[in-house]
Amino acid sequence: MKTKHLNREQLPSFFNAITQAGKIVIAPSRIGDKIYFTKVDSWEQVDLDFISSTLSAKAALFPRWEPLLQFSGDGKMMTVKDTEIPDTETVIFGLHPCDTGAFNYMSEFFEGGITDTYIQKRRSKTTLITLSCKKADDACFCTSVGISPGASQGSDLMLTEMEDGNYYIEVLTDKGENLTASARDIFQDYAVTDKTPYLAEVPLKFDLTPIQEKLGNSYDSPLWINQSLPCLGCGACAFVCPTCTCFDIQDEGDAYAGTRLRCWDSCGFSLFTLHASGHNPRPVQSHRWRQRIMHKFIYSKSDDGTGSCVGCGRCLRICPAQMSITDQLQSFAEVK
């Protein structure tokens, strides 16, 4: 790992060097009083002063919807054309460590086992620039799931803002190295530095390992029924979540031409598990809520055993019924 220093005023030059090399930049941008990750063309559109974006950046890898193939026919012959993922390089600038951790999980999920070639190609063309968190709010709980405001796992380049407003840079991978090489003269060598003074405090909300054990034994617990009563069964939590990967496949068009595409889906929807026979194995919201929690913390595989939740807190912030994933887990902690 190399460590560097970058002056704050040089950020726009770094940005320009990336775009001039023909890469696309996806960065946080302000709309109203909220932040969204979006394709940006100029540094002025970027806003790095935020705790969490409303939607995650997962769409850069796993879009809201994407065409998988297109078909067309003339009545005699049918032609099918697979979608070509472009070769364009993408740089995602300004992820927080929770989001970068999420990209790790997404890559593992979509590329391990049966490989999703669309996402694999996109991931291979994407460079991740992570920004350490200097602020956090009550909804953040990354530290309870094995991540921290300065965690660099999965980052190609990590930026930490120091007290003078300039940045401490960790160059962690070849991709990160290539990126700094495109603007070599704005980075100065710098000694390895302890980031802790510059990081936000994120108190632990719960102790995950004993809770996971209790969850594992709580499939039939009546707690699920009471806890799930406020849940309205929308898809907001799943769609803002950076590690929710469920999708639906839809065909659109007519007998002559059309598109097969995939789009986000949520296990919270009442018809998510509806079988063609009419049977629904998760007919009530308590089953669906249980599925969500169990999947996030037990069923989904991750190297460090913490499940797929990265503690970004987005679900907490946007839930119209304040379901609060941290409250749910804390209540299981109290189970004997």
Next chain:
Amino acid sequence: MPSFEPKITAFVCNWCTYAGADLTGTSRIKYAPNVRIIRLPCTGRIDFMLILKAFAGGADGVIISGCHPNDCHYTSGNFHARRRWMVFRSLLDFIGFDTRRIFFSWVSAAEGAKWAQLVNAITAEVKKLGPFQNYAELTKSGLDLIAENSYA
């Protein structure tokens, strides 16, 4: 370069306007061929989604036509339809949808000449408005994913 010929979809009721259009034909009155007529039992059956689907399917203009008030074959279908259209138009207008491209009329089974005049007039109006660009942009399914999904 061929000049623009609008595609017009017409949702008409079986008992009045469809019969009226039949009369136009049997009377050998020529009228603009741009219209595709879809027959329904009554204007009361016309769901507002059908109008949106016609535009999504490429129509540049949509006509909805049925029996005059008090003449509905099912007594009150057209009264309900009228209310529905008043409400729908109000919403579309607020959204900024081009309501100049949606036309409503009462054409009876005896009004063969009126149907021809109506279609000719509407075709000319829609021709002047040009192709429905707003909807063409919405329905374009691009493969340029990053531009298409510019919000993450």
Next chain:
Amino acid sequence: MLELHNRARQLLETQAVNLILGYGEGHGDEPRPVFIDKPDTVTRLIFNERCIQNLAVYLLKPEVRTQGKIGIVTTIPVSRSILQLAAENQIRDEEVVLLLVQADGKVSEVTRFSELEGLVAQHETKIPAPDQEKISILQKKSREERWQYWVNEFNRCIKCYACRASCPMCYCTNCTVECNQPQWIPVPAHALGNLEWHIMRVMHLAGRCIKCGECARACPVDIPLHLLTFMLNDNIADIFGQRAGMKAKPDYVLSTFKPDDKENFIR
């Protein structure tokens, strides 16, 4: 709050209701919905000006309905939702006890919807001024500008259906978006699908919406959905004199008509 707690405790202890639905302390400043089934937990109930979520949405959920008779802490929007649900035959007097909390903390219990009608009639049904302002500004723009505005807003829509889930009037167990023969509303969150979804949602609420604004509050990406439903429903009230949530008897604008309904656009 004390009277609310006492009443709630009494209702549960006498088994007049099996569940009380109300507001409790949530995270930050926001109250959250609470479901109280034990008399000793009634102290979780709060009531103040921050309690604005429309709790009527829970009344028709099977998970709540199967619990038996429900007590619900009722605000004016909740009252109107309940009246509208009653008008649509979705709920009966015998199924709920309404707890109306006054500004001074006094609680009145209402068990007949006809009583509720009198109460609701005394309250303002106008669109709140800031929202009316936004609607007026939009109405003054050109058609093209309005189109750009809404297409831009709908661009953020992720089709999470939080707007649908939080609306007490969206109670269909098989929503039209879930029909796939034919697929009326496209599933993906693309531009056309989003527009069709929102137009359809507002039309299905025409004359049924009581203007609680929950749809816009629930939206995770802050689309001002309430402007659409508020505008349309005020329009309907002005033109047809029909307003949702005022009476427990149906007066639905799209299933009624007057032979002389006046319009100016039919040729």
